[in-house]
Amino acid sequence: MYGRSLILPPPGEENFFLWGPRQTGKSTLLKQRYPKSRWLDFLKADEFRRYADKPESLRLEIKKEGLPEKGSQIVIDEIQKVPALLDEVHWMIENYRLRFALCGSSARKVRRGAANLLGGRAVRYELFGLTANELGAEFDLTRMLNHGFLPQMYETNRPAKLLEAYVADYLREEIVAEGLVRRPPNFSGFLDAAALCDGEIINFSNIASDCAMSVPTAKAYFGILEDTLIGRWLPAYRKRQKRRVVRAPKFYFFDVGVVNWLVRRGKLAPGSELYGKAFESWVFHELSAFRSYHELNETLSYWKLSGGTEVDFVLGDMRLAIEAKASTRITPKHLRGLRSLVKDNPLSCRRVVVCLEPRAWRTDDGIDILPVATFIDDLWNGDLISVS
Secondary structure, rough: OOOOOOOOOOOOOOOOOEEOOOOOOHHHHHHHHOOOEEEEEOOOOHHHHHHHHHHOOHHHHHHHHHHOOOOEEEEEEEEEHHOHHHHHHHHHHEEEOOOOOEOOOHHHHHOOOOOOOOOOEEEEEOOOOHHHHHHHOOOOOOOOHHOOOOHHHOOOOOHHHHHHHEEEEEEEHHHHOOOOOOHHHHHHHHHHHHHOOOEEEEOOOHHHHHOOHHHHHHHHHHHHHHHHEEEEEEEEOOOOOOOOOOOOOOEEOOHHHHHHOOOOOOOOOOOOHHHHHHHHHHHHHHHHHHHHOOOOOOOEEEEEEEOOOOOEEEEEOOEEEEEEOOOOOOOOOHHHHHHOOOOOOOOOOOEEEEEEOOOOEEEOOOOEEEEEHHHHHHHHHHOOOOOO
């Protein structure tokens, strides 16, 4: 059991949503944080049927049993399965002053079910897969790039069957079963095509052509992946550029292990091109989790000139620029993007390369070369990105 970096409020202090893909550990975290709470789990068929058929049951039960004592939290797991219950939750927040923790893997069905998200009465948290900081001494980079970030997948020595089940039972079937897509075979093929584009600029026309669907359908399916937290967009940095830059966003899946399974990558070994792609996805995962857990109000983006010169990640208004290079020896070609960046942007921007070199060092023009272990420590200790 790992200590998670996401800090949830004390019992009875806030109403909140906790979103995150399946198997990231949301329920485990809530049980640790609120061990004495009243718990509704809509993965249980009997509880799902009771409240789906009669959402007011919860209010009536609480009224009959008496209001929970002050400082307690009511946890509802898989809230997206019964979106109508949110109207009752809203009423109880207003009239009973109760505190709810609402856990789910997708806000899309909630919105489609015509339920509001409590009109600003509940804050939003998101739980990512495991980070290197959470794993501590158990962190193994090559294992993580092969197994992925989900706790169960990372722990097992045979992740293939579990990943197969995850993709088949959740990504391909449950999203369809919840009514988010209308043509299951079409969506299944789309998943495979989208995974091939992980970490790349998305060409909707090419995806649509490969999957025999319209461009609007391809865009809608990417929207489903975003709403169900299966993937997220990385926008292009476009402010105050003297030279022509790429403006289209990139798309990253939430878990590199799932991508490995979808595209049949096989075992990733250091030094290979696919290992390098997975390494970049891992750096994006760490940065995204840190930014979310510390509630940084700064955009994470990438920078790319139309001629091809690129920097993988840029934080805020050029506060930090990072290149992810799964190389044991950083050469001038690896620094080309970061050196080009300063021609258009402030010299005060800190520039970093995250790599597999054995020790940290700095170039003559001020680029920090950080081994993986140093990057992890500096990031999560707040030395790389200040959170004050």
